[in-house]
Amino acid sequence: MEFIRRLRVPPIDDTLDAALHQKIDQKTKPLGALGQLERLAFQVARIQGSMTPTLKNPYILVFAGDHGVAKSGVSAYPQDVTWQMVHNFLQGGAAINVFARQHNISMRVIDAGVNHEFEDHPQLVKGKIGPGTANFLEQPAMSEELCEKALRLGAAQVDAIAEEGCNVLGFGEMGIGNTSSASMLMSYLLDVPLEHCVGRGTGLSDEQFEHKVKLLQQAAEKYPNLKSPIDILQTFAGFEIVAMVGGILRAAQNRMLVLIDGFIATAAYLAAYKLAPAIGEYAIFCHRSMEQGHQHMLEALKADPILKMDLRLGEGTGCALAYPLLQSSLNFFNEMASFADAGVSEKS
Numbered sequence: 001m002e003f004i005r006r007l008r009v010p011p012i013d014d015t016l017d018a019a020l021h022q023k024i025d026q027k028t029k030p031l032g033a034l035g036q037l038e039r040l041a042f043q044v045a046r047i048q049g050s051m052t053p054t055l056k057n058p059y060i061l062v063f064a065g066d067h068g069v070a071k072s073g074v075s076a077y078p079q080d081v082t083w084q085m086v087h088n089f090l091q092g093g094a095a096i097n098v099f100a101r102q103h104n105i106s107m108r109v110i111d112a113g114v115n116h117e118f119e120d121h122p123q124l125v126k127g128k129i130g131p132g133t134a135n136f137l138e139q140p141a142m143s144e145e146l147c148e149k150a151l152r153l154g155a156a157q158v159d160a161i162a163e164e165g166c167n168v169l170g171f172g173e174m175g176i177g178n179t180s181s182a183s184m185l186m187s188y189l190l191d192v193p194l195e196h197c198v199g200r201g202t203g204l205s206d207e208q209f210e211h212k213v214k215l216l217q218q219a220a221e222k223y224p225n226l227k228s229p230i231d232i233l234q235t236f237a238g239f240e241i242v243a244m245v246g247g248i249l250r251a252a253q254n255r256m257l258v259l260i261d262g263f264i265a266t267a268a269y270l271a272a273y274k275l276a277p278a279i280g281e282y283a284i285f286c287h288r289s290m291e292q293g294h295q296h297m298l299e300a301l302k303a304d305p306i307l308k309m310d311l312r313l314g315e316g317t318g319c320a321l322a323y324p325l326l327q328s329s330l331n332f333f334n335e336m337a338s339f340a341d342a343g344v345s346e347k348s
């Protein structure tokens with residue numbers, strides 16, 4: 001696939017590493033006392049190759065898409081909620097709008113494949129690849145051609161905000177049924193049994209959850225030999241998930257800081273990581289979702305999420321909530337006095 005063949009994620013230059021560690025260790029605090037904030041500041045400074053890293057023009061991109069599998073009763077909510085929530089995002093009334101406003105984060109909503117025609121709106125990107133995916137219980141979710149189109153859609157949106165001076169962006173999503181997609185991706189990409197990957201999504205009852213597990217097990221039996229990340233995406237992903245994969249890859253290629261939200265965004269990250277492991281240096285995992293499966297996925301990725309708030313919403317809410325902590329990490333790095341500046345005695 002042309003998009004994948006052209007992929008070049010720049011490796012991180014480690015020439016500043018010793019100076020960065022020294023700068024952190026000379027701040028007026030016991031060694032290591034700012035914990036994860038120190039690791040975050042170090043990571044961002046390395047990505048930017050700078051002793052004075054900054055967050056510029058932050059964005060949250062919310063990718064939306066519908067899923068054929070939603071018709072098989074795998075979600076607690078009807079498929080129409082996808083377009084209704086897109087409408088809500090554009091009206092400014094969803095959780096992500098509230099948190100993004102609170103932290104001055106810009107937002108854009110990308111219709112990657114919602115089964116609805118939207119009016120024009122300044123915050124909406126009309127990128128519909130199709131009116132939802134095919135039901136993967138019956139046939140692969142999308143063709144290779146549409147998969148590549150969705151990758152390019154996500155990459156183009158990231159390029160557009162990079163041109164606006166953005167160097168940090170969060171990936172969020174909306175799509176009824178997409179925890180089913182994400183569970184399938186996780187199981188195939190990590191080669192772990194489905195039981196570890198399937199959860200209650202929007203809030204299934206015990207009975208509904210059993211039904212979801214049974215259907216997803218049937219899907220796994222239907223496709224025993226999928227190996228490549230692109231084949232796995234084509235078979236099970238949604239257009240919003242594939243667009244996130246393209247966006248994550250392009251963001252790393254552009255040396256932007258990649259903020260990953262919950263279970264579905266992490267599944268997209270996992271596919272991107274399998275395609276280009278060098279993106280690992282650019283990613284920050286914002287929170288650990290309540291969706292069972294996310295914990296296993298984060299462990300497999302050796303990720304250290306910033307927040308544990310029992311969220312299971314998506315939309316990029318974890319990214320918006322973690323953002324001020326990321327900002328604090330750079331503020332301490334750039335503004336805090338050193339032992340020498342402040343005349344404080346160092347460790348004896």
Ligand SMILES: O=C(O)c1ccc[n+]([C@@H]2O[C@H](COP(=O)([O-])O)[C@@H](O)[C@H]2O)c1
Pocket residue numbers: 074075076077173174175176177178179180200201202203261262263264265289290291294311312313314315
């Ligand atoms: O981000 C998460 O960890 C998360 C966990 C559970 C559900 N969601 C959201 O809920 C929707 C998918 O849930 P479901 O039950 O319809 O598969 C989709 O719109 C996601 O944004 C999101």
Ligand SMILES: Cc1cc2nc[nH]c2cc1C
Pocket residue numbers: 077081085173174175202313314315
């Ligand atoms: C109401 C609602 C809002 C959401 N936001 C992200 N996923 C969602 C799923 C539902 C059901």
